[in-house]
Amino acid sequence: MVEDEFFYGHKACAGCGGSLAVRIALKVLGKRAVAVLPAGCMSAVGFNFPQLCFANNAIISTFAGTASMLTGIEAGLRAKGITDFVAVGFAGDGGTADIGIQALSGAIDRDDDILYICYDNEAYMNTGIQKSSLTPFGAKTTTTPAGKNAHGNLRPKKNMFEIVAAHGIKYAATASIGYLPDYMKKVQRASEIKGTKYIHVIAPCPTGWGIASDESVEIAKEAVDCGLWVLAEYKNGNYSVSIKPKNLPGLQTHIKRQGRFKHLTDDDIAYVESQRDSKWNFINQHWTVTQGGIK
């Protein structure tokens, strides 16, 4: 990690998890990182001419075209004989799982030498909190309001990590801004692999999640500790868990401290707990669980 700051003076909300994910990744990758940012929070807060907050080369792509622009940048620089760079994309959950999934799938299919990082704040936060396919069950957004009949989002969170891994990608990982050393290790590991790499980092949004601005790191850590967000890696066809929670506690406290889940009933929370437990049953049976991940 370098001491330089490559994402500085940006206009993200106080306590923004996404900006922390971008800042740390760029500090790991260094000044030769070429960043691609589609429409989303990080391009909205990073490029407000004349306030330009990226100190490395960075460009805004179309919403759907993060991965295809990365492909083009990588091919272009390679054609010019430049080799010491990393083409890295930072797309939000909507820009990855909804709008950009086709371009991402294509890039993985071609095995282009790019690093795609999805900072997942679990809704379209930039436009005022609309549901994306990575919004978890029960979350209140402006398009999935909480009322008497519907308790927020009716659908579960799309499993983007395993969708990407199912392509047979070179390297995929999940991370959390609550576990920065683990995230940094994964970014470093990804940058050393040739081929397509995908990292999915959970990045709480104080505004959209209904938490205080100083809680975002803590919530991201808690989500891992209570087993809701699994830190894992995929490489050479194998899944492995990087950090396994000691036990699977009740989710009442973790869920209820977030404003977006305030309306959930005990039955709703019991359902979330059962989903989490069955996921861990599957993981324990089929994945390698080694502290520290794939060696």
Added chain:
Amino acid sequence: MKPHLRNLKTKWTLQDYPDSTAYEAGYLTSKNAGWRSVRPVIDAEKCTGCLQCYLHCPDGVIFKSGKVVAIDYDFCKGCGICGRICRLKAIKMEVESK
């Protein structure tokens, strides 16, 4: 190295505008200090320089200064993550006066 504050030109001529959608990287013209209602204050006596606050700051405004850390108040938004992450309670959030 990090992006630094420049003077924002008050009068722009045609030549000042970029002729394509590209411009100098890391070009800052405004501060974020006005966003803040509380400010982190570091107790240099208690600080051991573990750099957890430096690592977790979303805005990257905390930097090493000798054996402890210091804060760039021009760009700190007062989110309070540093105060919460500090195990030694060496960072206090104080209400902004004025």
